[in-house]
Amino acid sequence: MESAIRITRETEFYQGYIRFKMAVTNESPYAVNEVTLDFVYDDELLRVDRYEPLYVEKKGKLHLGSIDGGKSKSIAVYFDPQMCSKGTDIECNVAYKDYKGKRYIVQMEPKEISVICPIFRTVSDINTGRLKEILERLPHSESCVFEVLSSFDMFKLVNLSREVIEKRNVKHVRTLYTKDKTNYELWYYGKTKVNDDNIVIKLSFLAVQHTVELFAATQTAEALTGLLADVGKDLKVTIESRVTGKGRFNLHLINSKITGNTINNLLDQCNMDGTCDVNIVIDNINERTNAGRSSVNNTNFLNEQEEQRLEAEKQALIKIEQEKQESLQKEKAEKELLRKREEERLRKQREELGRIQAAEEPKRKEEEYARLKKEKERQEQLQKEKAEKELLRQREEEWLKKQKEKLEQIKTAEEAKIKQNEAQARLRMEQEMQERLQKEKAKQELLHKREKEKAEKQLKNKNASTCQKINSNNSKSNNKMLMFVVVFGILVLIVFFAIIPAASSSEQKAIDESVKGDNYYNQGNYDSALQAYDNAIELDVDNSTYYHSKGTALCGLGRYDESLDSYNKALDLDENYTAAWTGKGYALNELSRYDEALVAFDKAIEINSMDAQAWSGKSEALFKLGKYEEAQAAAEDALDVRSFG
Structure with a gap:
């Protein structure tokens, strides 16, 4: 495929x-x-x-x-x-x-x-100024930094590193170090044999950081890559193989960085003429200290015996390196053979795996189909269960909504009926009061007529007696007494008739204000209704009906706390006032004091079990308390009472 x-x-x-x-x-x-x-x-x-x-x-x-x-x-x-x-x-x-x-x-x-490692063929020496010029012109440069993980012996490291570089056909230009001997630099210059390109090499040693830096600058990237690979490997192997015992070194590559041109080195503190800063010491091997001398100055690091020892070690190292290269070639050939065998094994393994997969493909497809089918059935079952739960939730919400609407209808109907009953009661009371006042007025008119006739008769008798001659003083005295009694009686009747109409007039005004308040309430003008009920209470403070009406008007204004005070005053005057207990229950419902509302509704039902509005209010309070079954029962009782009424 x-x-x-x-x-x-x-x-x-x-x-x-x-x-x-x-x-x-x-x-x-x-x-x-x-x-x-x-x-x-x-x-x-x-x-x-x-x-x-x-x-x-x-x-x-x-x-x-x-x-x-x-x-x-x-x-x-x-x-x-x-x-x-x-x-x-x-x-x-x-x-x-x-x-x-x-x-x-x-x-x-x-x-x-x-x-490819560059092959050197360097003929001429250069000075410091020329070295700096070449370094600035070379386009490719890089540093490899090695960390010395054990003891740091500057003398040994400098000399072994010099051996590694000088095995190649390059020229030593300068050795620089600080006066405190914590920083050394070895600078070399060379040319490639094939392309005659310039190459600069630097070895830097930092005692404080325990690091050895190999820096190279070349004309081409290929030469730079090969040079660092070749010299870096040789440097690491030489140092680790030549030092034994307590002071053995262990080099570890910690950084390989692109530097452009090397920075922060001692060479930067030297001038083009070869002079350097006072803190830099120049250890010049190739340049003569004066024109008359024919031998090269010994360095500060090596004496004559050390040079002989190093030469012997150099030859031994060359032999070791040759043996190592032969060993590497042999190992490489063995690895190549192993690699080919491994490739062959992997190829056969892949072919076998392909055959197994091809053989198992139908079974895998069948299992996959069964798994997908089972997963589909599970998803369908989950969807079905989810739909059923959603349906149950919707039904429950619909049932609660209907119950709430039903309770609201009952409440509205009961409120309308209560208002109608209250209006009818007020009308009957007003009619009874009017009839009583009319009877009282007729009675007073009859008494007044009789007294008037009696007074006229007495006055007539008095006039008749005046025309007669009265000869005796006793007769005159009796007439004066009679006259006093008649006048006193007339005054008493006048006071009596003045007091009775006054009292009747105060009650009538209270009734008028109450009726006016009812009219305002039915129109939805609760403020005017409240004022009328207050006027009625001022005229008749002991009438519980007026306090109940005031509580109803306050409920209409949403002033439920004040309405409770009015209902309580009505109950203080008449503790068996069913409508006051019912109104108090509704006010407590609006204040979310449902437990207290239940007490009020139960009291109203205890007094009058046929009060449908009390049953309806109780159902609402139970519903708010989460007692849905009891609320449903109370609502049904309200409907039964209403249908019975």
């Missing part, structure tokens, strides 16, 4: 590294998932410095994730050469899963790379 992905790659020398760029393109219309890269290379020749961009790395494999159809993902791997090599391959196995979940492995075509 043709692979869904296509792999492209290329290499380039970049700032002392071999940059391996690779792109994985998904040429299918469907996304591929779990894309991984497994690089295969000789880890003795190459070391991975970094990846760009950063991907997740697990067990040596890079995970690119998913790649959509028609899209691609790229990566750049920076390889740091560890030594020179005529040719080595970089391979990569790309694994992925297609949209069906089937796994594939695609092998990238191997990419051969070479790390």
Whole structure:
């Protein structure tokens, strides 16, 4: 089967590294998932410095994730050469899963790379000024910094490092160090044999940081990469193999950085004529201290015996290096053989895996179909259960809504009935009062008529007696007494008739104000109704009906706390006043004091079990308290009482 992905790659020398760029393109219309890269290379020749961009790395494999159809993902791997090599391959196995979940492995075509070490042929010496000029013109430079993990012996490190560099055909230019001998620099100049390119090499030693820096500047990136790989490896092997015992060194590469031109070195503190800062000491080997001398000055580091010993060690090291190179070639051949055997094993393993997958594909598809079917049934069951729960919830909400509407209808009907009953009661009371006043008025008119007739008769008798001659003084005295009695009686009648109408007039005004308040209330004008009820109470303070009416008007205004005071005053005057207990219950409901409201409604029902409005208010209070079954029962009782009434 043709692979869904296509792999492209290329290499380039970049700032002392071999940059391996690779792109994985998904040429299918469907996304591929779990894309991984497994690089295969000789880890003795190459070391991975970094990846760009950063991907997740697990067990040596890079995970690119998913790649959509028609899209691609790229990566750049920076390889740091560890030594020179005529040719080595970089391979990569790309694994992925297609949209069906089937796994594939695609092998990238191997990419051969070479790390060529420059061959030196340096004829002439240069001075400090010329060295600085060449250093500024060379376009490529880099530093490798090694950390000395054990004791730091400056003398041994300087001399061993000098041996490594001077094995190559280069010229020593300057050795510089600080007066406190904590910082040393060895500067070398050389030319390549093939292209005659300039090369500058520096070895720097920092006692405080316990570091050795190898710096190189070249004309081409290829030469820079090969030079650092060759000299760096040789420097590390030489130092670690030549020093034994207590002061043994252990070098560890801690940084490989692009420096442009080297900075912060002692050479920068020297002039073009070779003179340096007062704190810098010049240890010049190649230049003569004066024109008459024919021998080279000994350095501050080596004496004559040490030079002989170093020469013997140098020859031994060359032999060791030759043996080592032969051993490396042999090891490389063995690794190449092992690699080919491993490739063959992997190829057979992939073929076997392909056969197994092909054989298991029908079974896998069947299991996948069964799993999908089961998952679909489970989803359908969940949807069904969800729909049933939603239906139950909707039904419950509908039932609660209907119950609430039913209670509201009962409440509205009861309120209308209470108002109607109250209006009828007030009308009957007014009619009774009018009838009583009319009877009283008729009675008073009759008494007044009789007294008037009696007074007229007495006056007539008096006039008649006046016409008669009264001869005796006793008769005159009796007439005067009679006259006093008549006048006194008339005055008493006048006072009596003045008091009775006055009292009747005050009650009548209170009734008129109460009726006026009822009219305002029925019109929804609760403020005017409240004022009328207050006027009625001022005229008749002991009438519980007026306090009840005032409480109803205050409820209409939403002043429920004040309405409670009015209902309580009505109950103080008449504790069996059913309408006052019911009104108090409704006010407590509005104040969310449902437990107290229940007490008021129960009291009203105790006094009059046929009060439908009390049953309705009790149902509302129970509903608010969450006692739905009791609320339903109370609502049904309210309907029963209403239908009975």
